[in-house]
Every structure is written in structure tokens, then in C-alpha cells.
Amino acid sequence: MKKGYLSVLINGLLKENPVFVLVLGTCPTLAMTDSATKAFGMGIAAAIVLICSNMVISALRKIIPDTVRIPCYIVVIAGFVTIVQMAMQAYMPDMYKSLGTYLALIVVNCIILGRAEMFARENGIFRSALDGIGMGLGFTIALLSMATVREILGAGSFFGIAIPFMKNYTIPFFTQAPGGFFVFGCLIAVVNVITKGKAIKKKEFGCEGCPSYAVCHVEKIAKEEQ
Amino acid sequence: MNKYVKSVTVLFSICLVIALLLAAVNFITAPIIEEAKKKAETESLSTVLEGAEDFEKYDLTDGVPETVTAIYKETSGLGYAITLSTKSQYSEDNMLITVGIGADRIIKGIKITNYTESKALPESYTQSYVGKDSNLENIDTYAGVTYSSRAYKDAISDAFAGLDTVLEGEKEAN
Amino acid sequence: MSQLFISASPHIRSKNTTTRVMLDVIIALMPAVVASFLLFGGRSLLLVATSVATAVLAEFLFNLICKKENTLYDLSAVVTGILLALNVPVSLPLWQIAVGSAFAIIAVKGLFGGIGQNFANPAIAARIMMILSFGGTMSVFHYPADTVASATPLAMISGGAERMLPDTLDLFLGRYAGCIGETCSLALILGGVYLLIRKVISWHTPVAFIGTVFVGSFIFSMPPVAEILTGGLLLGAIFMATDYSTTPITKSGKLIFGFGCGLITLLIRKWGSYPEGVSFAILFMNILTPYIEKWTVSKPLGGAKK
Known part of the structure; x- marks a missing residue:
């Protein structure tokens, strides 16, 4: 359906937020949110790749045949990720080091x-x-919202700057893995409350229960091939 | 048949374009990355040789002891920096040491860059080597950490030995 | 005819309510609380009080914010508070037990649907969360009435220092370093007997649990008597492995549950890196409980096949 330009833009912010509503890209979400600087770096890197790959794939959409579309997409995405990687290693080496392997993993970010x-x-x-x-x-x-909670509660700092009165009262649970899952779940619940549960349709099994059902093409293609 | 030809062509061309793009970006960024690496290396070597500006790496010839991983000559003539790697007692990780030897063959500085044993070598021991020359007089192993301190001492001796070997090789070549 | 009257079911009512059960548990825990005071001093009462107060406050606020009815009267928050406090060392900072207590009520109980819906014992889960977070303060143990930190008997055993263990009477009465509620075996057994008499718990799980550890320690060459009298074993086996909502209902299920807990405890104590395994064992078996129940549920006689 043709939505207006503005609604396309703000769609991804809350109503179809990729992390809290579509529940995509949970791997970097859990791994890179124990500090706000890492979260910010990962978010921006992924965003750059997303914008560039979206534009290129859209430009080539009439040319790429359906049978090889996934390999083509992956080549394009991998290309942009490598460019971002090289640029970051050259111009922002500290951020590069803290992102570690997760920078390369943006290729498979859902x-x-x-x-x-x-x-x-x-x-x-x-x-x-x-x-x-x-x-x-x-x-x-x-990512930033999760990292804020986790870093402040778990390490008593924000963007690496220590918060004075939190120093002796940190709860390391939140920077560890179980805390990450816990905060993630709580934030999904919060977003659900804010969007009054309208963001996700009622839960069913099969295709209808998926948050992306409205825009998914798998069923359509399956029907076409029949 | 046509369907396959088109698929393969498209996929191939996309790969080609992306590859060229990556080559271009690499061309721009690779030197910057190299330089940053070299700078980090120089900085870490400078901690054992005060006032050092830049380092040149030697090729390690035969006859250099196994523990020596690299020998650098400081370009302004201050001396040499040598990195060593020696076995620790319990862990698989090696103990990594960097030692700075002045042009006067006296140890100017030592740094341990990787140490994974639970009992640490105290600074009073490791730094007691500074100011000694290749004879390493009056230095024994440290009680309680015998294996590591022996390895440490041997490594420092090896540093001198390796340096001598390389300098001799250089003299013969000239 | 006027003597007969019609009413809706249920026609037989028992006096058993959740509050009643919880009250019995609180009474059963009193000997352990008193023992903790006698052994470790007034601070242990302070810990218990803080834990209970936070648990009650957390439940009150959670129910308020989530617009649920007030369930404080069922006293389950009080029980969780006491149990958690008994599981920590006497020197734990008060704010840390408050955090753990709040976590138990809000995260482990409230967020999953309140009493009866929790997937794991709140006190156990909160204790594990505290071990992960406050590892330092949670492992500093004091010999009763001392201010110098010392090793727990289990730590001594895993470190090979068995000769230094306190003698059995001391172990029984609780005169050794450990968490404030777990040391005095006498008090815990008294509480357990009370619960058995009041039919709040059945003997299956505790006996299976403790029995497995006892027999197993012979097999794995660990000192059996020390193993069952120290660590959180008695506290866990009597008060936490018998929690209604997180352990199997069927008798054979309870036996399996107790056996599993005992086995995992032994494995962690013998080969794991923690000297104490009861918390993790109970949590693990809690998660397996639905499957144990499914496996051991009795088939109704004459029921139709699916």
C-alpha cells in the first residue's frame, strides 16, 4: 500500500520498530547494549548499511531476477558492511575495537x-x-534505550562517564547476559503498552502471527509458484 | 536456459561492481590503517626506551634465540627494543616481554605485556633488571614464582644474545 | 423439610487457604530466624526485616501499578522475604538484599502472573541473581560472632582441607561460617517436622533430595555428614524444593524432583566451580517440573484413549 513519505519515515521509529515490535536483529541488541557508546556505534553503522543497501537494492529491483535475489542482496549488503568496516578501522579505531566481531555480523542482521x-x-x-x-x-x-538502562544500572556510567552517586550501587546483573534478556523483555512490554498493543496483531500461529505479515511476500510468491 | 544466463550475469555483474568499489575504498583506507598500527606499535615500544622517536624492524636471522619475536632499532640511535615470548608454567598463553636496551648495552626499561599466572612477579623484581647490562649480575630467581622468574631471566639474556647476533649479521653485511 | 436447604457447591470446605499455609511456613521458619540471631547477631534480624519489608512493598506497588488486586494478605511475599534473607551472609549490605528481594517479587513472581504462576522459586532465582551481581559480598562468610571472614565448610571440602572441618556437633548446631539461615541444622529440622505435622509439605521431596546427596557423597567420596548438614541443603530441601507452584504435584514426581536436585547439587559441588550447588539445582529442576508432571501424572481409571 502506498503510504505517504512521512509515514514511511516514522514507521520504523515506534509502530514498526525493528527491535521491539518486529523483533529483528536481536543479536547485536543483546550483545552491544552493555554500554551506550557501543550501542550508538552499532546503531549508526547498521543504519548506514541499511540506507545504502536499501537504495541500491531498490535501484536494481527491476533487474535482479527472483531466483538469485537473495545472493544479490547479500553481496550488496556485505559490500557496504565491508566499506563501513574499513572506514571505521581507519578513522575511528577505538569504536572499531569495541564493536569487534559484531561489526562484521551486520551482514546477517535480519x-x-x-x-x-x-x-x-x-x-x-x-x-x-x-x-x-x-x-x-x-x-x-x-539500542540506545536498552544500553541506557543497562549501563546506568549495571556499571554506574553513561557513555563511559561515571555517574558519581551510582559508583557504589551498581548491579552488575544488568550488564551481564541474563540482565540483557530481562531488560529486553521489559522494554518490549513497555513499547506494547505505549502502542496500546496495536503494533502487534493478536498472537496466532503460522504466518498470521508474524508481526511482518502485512508486508511479507513469502505467501504471495508461494501462491504465484503454484 | 535464458533464465539461468540472466541470473548468472546479473549476479556476476553485481559482484564485480561491489568488488571494484571495495578495492577503491581499501586503496584509500589501507595506508591509514597501516599507519595507525605502526603508531601503536611504536608507542608501546617507546615505553621501554625513553625518548624514542621511531623504530625500524630487523629481519631475524638464524641464530637468534627462539624466544625473541622481534628486534627493533630506534632510528635516532638511542638503542634497541626487543619483544620476547616465553612459556609460562601453567597456562598456554606465553609470557610476553618487551625490553629496551640502550646503545650502551644497558637495559633501559622492561615491560611485561602478557602474564597469566596467578602469582604475579612483583615490580620490585622485574624492574630490578633495569640498569644492568648483559651479565645480569646479582639477579636470582624470585622465590615462589621460580619457574616464571627463571623464564624471565632467560628471556632477557636471550634478548642480548639475539641483539648481538643481529648486529653481527649487520656488520658482516656492511 | 425446612431443615433442608439448597446451596451451590462447594459443599465441603476445608480451612486450608493460602494464607493458612503461608502462616505455617512462617512459623516453621521462626526457629531458623532465632538461630540466625543467636549465631550471627542482631544484623541478621535487620537483614530479614529489610528483605520482608522490601518484598511486601514491591508486591504492593507492583499490584498497584499493574492494576491487579492486592494480594498481600496471602503472606507469600513475607515468606519469600524471610527465605531470601536466610540465604545470604550476615555482612551483606542492606541495599543489596533489598534489590534481590524486589527482583524476586517483581521479576520472578509478578511479571509471570503472580502467585502460582511463577516458573521458579522466587527466593532461589533472586539468590542466583545476587550471586551473579554481587559475587563479592555474597561470598564473604563470617564465623558466628566473629568479624573475620572465613571459609565455609563446603569451600574447605572443595579446597581439599577436610581436616579443618568443624566437628559434627558444631555443624549440627550451626556454629560455622555460612549464610545466616542455613547453618543451624537443628532449627531447620524442627521447622521441617512442624511442616510435616501440619501437612503443609510431604516427606517425598526432602527425603529424596537429602537422601540422594547423602548416598551420593559416599559414592563420590565426599564427607556425607558434612555434606548434608552444611550449605543450603536443608534449607533448600525443606523450604524451597517443596514450593507448591514450582514443584511436581504427583508423589512420584516429587521423588524424581528430589532425586534430580540431589544429583545436580552433588555434581556442582564435586566438579563445578561453585562450592555450593543447591540454588542452581533447584532452579534447574523447577524448569523441568512441567515435564516431570506430565510424565508422572496418573491416568484416570477407565478414561477414554485420545
Whole structure:
């Protein structure tokens, strides 16, 4: 359905937030949110890749045949991730070191492949770019919000700056893995409350229960092939 | 058949374009990354040789002891920096040491960059080597950490030995 | 005819309510609380009080914010508070037990649906969370009435220093370093007997649990008597492995549960890196409980096949 440009942009911020509503890209969400600097770096890196790959895939959407579309998408995405990697290693070495392997893992971040499949395939370059910006921003905001909770409660600092009165009262549970899952669940619940549960349709099994059902093409293609 | 030709062509061309793009970016960023690496290395070597500016790496010839991983010559003539790697008693990780030897063959500084044993070598012991020359007089092993301190001492001796070997090789070449 | 009257079911009511059961548990815990005071001093009462107060406050606020009805009267928050406090060392900072207590009520009980819906014993889960977070303060133990920190008997055993163990009477009466509620075996057994008499718990789980550890320690060459009298074993086996909502209902299920707990405790104590394994064992078996129940549920006689 053709939505207005603005709604494409703000879609990814809350209503279809890739992390808290579509529940995509949970691996970097859990791994990179124990400090706000890491979260910010990961969010921006993924956003850049998302915008660029969305635009390129959208530009090539009429040329790429369906049979090889996944390999083509992955090559494009991997290319942009490598560019971001090299640039970061050269110009922001500290951030590069703290992101570690997760920078390369952006290639398999479900958000990027997911949006390529669900949006860039069907929409023009400008719209795809807007979607990329919206989803990328949504991802970054989601990561930052999780990292804020985890870093302040777990390490008593924010963006690496120690908070004076928190120093002796940190609860390391939150920076550890179980705390990450816990905060993640709580934030999903909070977003549910804010969107009054309308963001996710009622839970069913099968395709209807997936948050991306409205824009998914798997069923359509399966029907076409019959 | 046509369907396959188109698929393969498209996939191939996309790969080609991306590869070229990556080559271009690499061309721009690789030197910067190299330089940053070299700078970090120089900085870590400078901690054992005060006032050092830049280092040149020697090729390690035969005859250099196994524990020596690299020998650097400080370009302004201050001396040499040598990195060593020696076995620790219990862990698989080696003990890594960097030692700075002045042009006057006296130890100027030592740093342990990797040490994974539970009992640490105290600074009073490790730094007692500074100011000694290749004879390493009056230094024994440290009680309680015998294996590691022996390895430490042997490594420092090896540093001198390796340095001598390399300098001799250099003299012969000239 | 006027003597007969019609009413809706239930027609037989028992006096058993959740509050009644919880009250019995609180009474059963009193000997242990008193023992903790006698052995470790007034601070242990302070810990218990803080824990209970935080648990009650947390439940009150949670129910308020989530617009649920007030369930404080069922006293389950009080029980969780006491149990958690008994599981910590006497020197633990008060704010840390408050955090653990709040976590137990809000995260482990409240967020999953309140009493009866929790997947694990709140006190056990909160204790594990505290071990993860406050590892330092949670492992500093004091010999009763001393201010110098010392090793627990289990730590001595795992460190090979068995000769230094206190003698059995001391172990029984609780005169050794450990968490404030777990040391005095006498008090815990008294509480356990009370619960058995009041039919609040059945003997299956505690006996299976303690029995497995006892027999197993012979097999694994650990000192059996010390193993069952120290660590959180008695406290866990009597008060936490018998929690209604997180352990199997069927009798054979309870036996399996107790056996599993005992086995895992032994494995962790013998080969794991923690000297104490009861908390993790109970948590693990809590998670397996639905499957144990499914496995041991009795088939109704004459019921139709699916």
C-alpha cells in the first residue's frame, strides 16, 4: 500500500520498530547494549548499511531476477558492511575495537535483509531510503534505550562517564547476559503498552502471527509458484 | 536456459561492481590503517626506551634465540627494543616481554605485556633488571614464582644474545 | 423439610487457604530466624526485616501499578522475604538484599502472573541473581560472632582441607561460617517436622533430595555428614524444593524432583566451580517440573484413549 513519505519515515521509529515490535536483529541488541557508546556505534553503522543497501537494492529491483535475489542482496549488503568496516578501522579505531566481531555480523542482521525483502523490492529509491532512515533510527534508538538502562544500572556510567552517586550501587546483573534478556523483555512490554498493543496483531500461529505479515511476500510468491 | 544466463550475469555483474568499489575504498583506507598500527606499535615500544622517536624492524636471522619475536632499532640511535615470548608454567598463553636496551648495552626499561599466572612477579623484581647490562649480575630467581622468574631471566639474556647476533649479521653485511 | 436447604457447591470446605499455609511456613521458619540471631547477631534480624519489608512493598506497588488486586494478605511475599534473607551472609549490605528481594517479587513472581504462576522459586532465582551481581559480598562468610571472614565448610571440602572441618556437633548446631539461615541444622529440622505435622509439605521431596546427596557423597567420596548438614541443603530441601507452584504435584514426581536436585547439587559441588550447588539445582529442576508432571501424572481409571 502506498503510504505517504512521512509515514514511511516514522514507521520504523515506534509502530514498526525493528527491535521491539518486529523483533529483528536481536543479536547485536543483546550483545552491544552493555554500554551506550557501543550501542550508538552499532546503531549508526547498521543504519548506514541499511540506507545504502536499501537504495541500491531498490535501484536494481527491476533487474535482479527472483531466483538469485537473495545472493544479490547479500553481496550488496556485505559490500557496504565491508566499506563501513574499513572506514571505521581507519578513522575511528577505538569504536572499531569495541564493536569487534559484531561489526562484521551486520551482514546477517535480519533487519537489513528483512527490509530489503519486504520494502526495497517493491518501492522506489527515495521511499526505500526513507524506510532505511526510519528503521535505522528506530534501531539506534532501541539500542540506545536498552544500553541506557543497562549501563546506568549495571556499571554506574553513561557513555563511559561515571555517574558519581551510582559508583557504589551498581548491579552488575544488568550488564551481564541474563540482565540483557530481562531488560529486553521489559522494554518490549513497555513499547506494547505505549502502542496500546496495536503494533502487534493478536498472537496466532503460522504466518498470521508474524508481526511482518502485512508486508511479507513469502505467501504471495508461494501462491504465484503454484 | 535464458533464465539461468540472466541470473548468472546479473549476479556476476553485481559482484564485480561491489568488488571494484571495495578495492577503491581499501586503496584509500589501507595506508591509514597501516599507519595507525605502526603508531601503536611504536608507542608501546617507546615505553621501554625513553625518548624514542621511531623504530625500524630487523629481519631475524638464524641464530637468534627462539624466544625473541622481534628486534627493533630506534632510528635516532638511542638503542634497541626487543619483544620476547616465553612459556609460562601453567597456562598456554606465553609470557610476553618487551625490553629496551640502550646503545650502551644497558637495559633501559622492561615491560611485561602478557602474564597469566596467578602469582604475579612483583615490580620490585622485574624492574630490578633495569640498569644492568648483559651479565645480569646479582639477579636470582624470585622465590615462589621460580619457574616464571627463571623464564624471565632467560628471556632477557636471550634478548642480548639475539641483539648481538643481529648486529653481527649487520656488520658482516656492511 | 425446612431443615433442608439448597446451596451451590462447594459443599465441603476445608480451612486450608493460602494464607493458612503461608502462616505455617512462617512459623516453621521462626526457629531458623532465632538461630540466625543467636549465631550471627542482631544484623541478621535487620537483614530479614529489610528483605520482608522490601518484598511486601514491591508486591504492593507492583499490584498497584499493574492494576491487579492486592494480594498481600496471602503472606507469600513475607515468606519469600524471610527465605531470601536466610540465604545470604550476615555482612551483606542492606541495599543489596533489598534489590534481590524486589527482583524476586517483581521479576520472578509478578511479571509471570503472580502467585502460582511463577516458573521458579522466587527466593532461589533472586539468590542466583545476587550471586551473579554481587559475587563479592555474597561470598564473604563470617564465623558466628566473629568479624573475620572465613571459609565455609563446603569451600574447605572443595579446597581439599577436610581436616579443618568443624566437628559434627558444631555443624549440627550451626556454629560455622555460612549464610545466616542455613547453618543451624537443628532449627531447620524442627521447622521441617512442624511442616510435616501440619501437612503443609510431604516427606517425598526432602527425603529424596537429602537422601540422594547423602548416598551420593559416599559414592563420590565426599564427607556425607558434612555434606548434608552444611550449605543450603536443608534449607533448600525443606523450604524451597517443596514450593507448591514450582514443584511436581504427583508423589512420584516429587521423588524424581528430589532425586534430580540431589544429583545436580552433588555434581556442582564435586566438579563445578561453585562450592555450593543447591540454588542452581533447584532452579534447574523447577524448569523441568512441567515435564516431570506430565510424565508422572496418573491416568484416570477407565478414561477414554485420545
